[in-house]
Amino acid sequence: MGTPGNSAPFPELETAAIASLQAAMTDGQLSARALVEMYLARIEALDTNGPTIRAIIETNPDALSIADALDTERAFTGSRGPLHGIPILLKDNIDTADRMNTTAGSLALLGARPQRDAFVAARLRAAGAILLGKANMSEWANFRSSHSSSGWSARGGQALNPYALDRTPCGSSSGSASAVAASLAAASLGTETDGSILCPGAANGVVGIKPTVGLTSRAGVIPIAHSQDTVGPFGRTVADAAALLNVIAGPDPRDPATAASATRSITDYTQFLSKDALRGVRIGIPREVYFGYSEKTDAIIEAALETLTALGAVLVDPANIPTAKRMNESQSELEVLYYEFKANLNAYLSDLPGASVRSLEELIAFNTAHVEQEMPYFGQELLVASQAKGPLTDLSYLNALEENQRLSRQEGIDAVMEQHQLDALVMPTGAPAWKIDLIDGDHGLGGSSQPAALAGYPAISVPAGYTFGLPVGITFMGRAFSEPKLIALAYAFEQATQVRKPPRFVPSVP
Secondary structure (H helix, E strand, O other): OOOOHHHOOOHHHHHOOHHHHHHHHHOOOOOHHHHHHHHHHHHHHHHHOOOOOOOEEEEOOOHHHHHHHHHHHHHHHOOOOOOOOOEEEEEOOEOOOOOOOOOOOOHHHOOOOOOOOOHHHHHHHHOOOEEEEEEOOOHHHHOOOOOOOOOEEOOOEEOOEOOEOOEOOOOOOHHHHHHHHOOOOOEEEEEEOOOOOHHHHHHOOOEEEEOOEOOEOOOOEOOOOOOOOEEEEEEOOHHHHHHHHHHHEOOEOOEHHHHHHHOOOOOOHHHHOOOOOOOOOEEEOOOOOOOOOOHHHHHHHHHHHHHHHHOOOEEEOOOOOOOHHHHHHOOHHHHHHHHHHHHHHHHHHHOOOOOOOOOHHHHHHHHHHOHHHHOOOOOOHHHHHHHOOOOOOOHHHHHHHHHHHHHHHHHHHHHHHHHHOOOEEEEEOEOOOOEOOOOOOOOOOOEOOHHHHHHOOOEEEEEEEEEOOEEEEEEEEOOOOOHHHHHHHHHHHHHHHOOOOOOOOEOOOO
């Protein structure tokens, strides 16, 4: 069942950074076309055949012709920049106005045709990136059933974790992370509402950046909730993820939330990549709720904290988020997601040419009519509960949103960071990947994504170590628009530890 990664074609791609690929193209040692062909060969060997990780839902039929055009452009007018000719994958909820579908993993949106690229897709194209394909994902970004299996979609099937094929790739940006881990593309984009970049990043041993809400545009992205949704990059290194963030960050008139980033986004996040960035910084360790659910994870993170100290960081331990338990026990997050999903999805579908469903109500009916294809393992109770909600003027929605933001911001992250004068918070991203279970659904033990999710604040997960061959990640979290600081700290930790190992596609944990 497993093709070891070292017998897959072009193993050199497993350690190739975006900058080194770009340098090889600049020197004439590599062409964009050759690079696309190399990644397509790996997709064929590892995703379509061999271990069949199902990270890719479809490849771009125009990828080779786009590569040829970019090679010609490089020869005659030069490079557009660091991403010129670099193949990138998009999560299947990010619109492209081309021959690819955008379906959020659902059969209901097959054949729908977005009229224009999502803002982030357009920015990547303009930078010379090649949109290599769409990544598999948890259908409807894992907002369909409370008993879902992360990484499963009706279109793509169950995505697998390349480190151990019986383990979850985590959701909902499962394919975006596992594809980068397996070196099926140079980097990718995912989306997060709560944990959908951080958890797949950690579970698949790659770097995931969850940006501040409003740093990257959600226009043309199939939504869950406008108060929490954000688009962010996956890379095998912090530098690669930062290179993508450079291109996708910034204001977009189609997404009013990005007005805040007009003066806050940075044109070059790679300028903050410093090996010495941890020296003298104050880092808080929020132990309550975010530690203690996995002894395997805790052991790796305790060693990582010793590394942070050795690199010159001042640890404030513990520095608990005062509202951690209240956030964890509250139903307000789910209430907000129910309301916003209905409003946001209805707005998206109403404007989508060629869609067979025009509303959440029609989507529910579609799934019911196609139950064998769409609901063989789990149902759609979250969709049904969302459909039952009223408009965004309802007091129950407004009160829940206020509670989310107050508990996570001024009484939460802001409070602890002000009290201890912290530069960042650090905690485990989550437990090692659990076994895939299509019958009973996910078995996650714990995680730390909620505070940043509710606040709309940034967080980065970086590989911290392995247990039984499974990756474990560490999260750096901060206040709004603190990406430069978090990228610097994450890079310094990554460079000092160098823990990441390419996956070997073993059938199960040894």
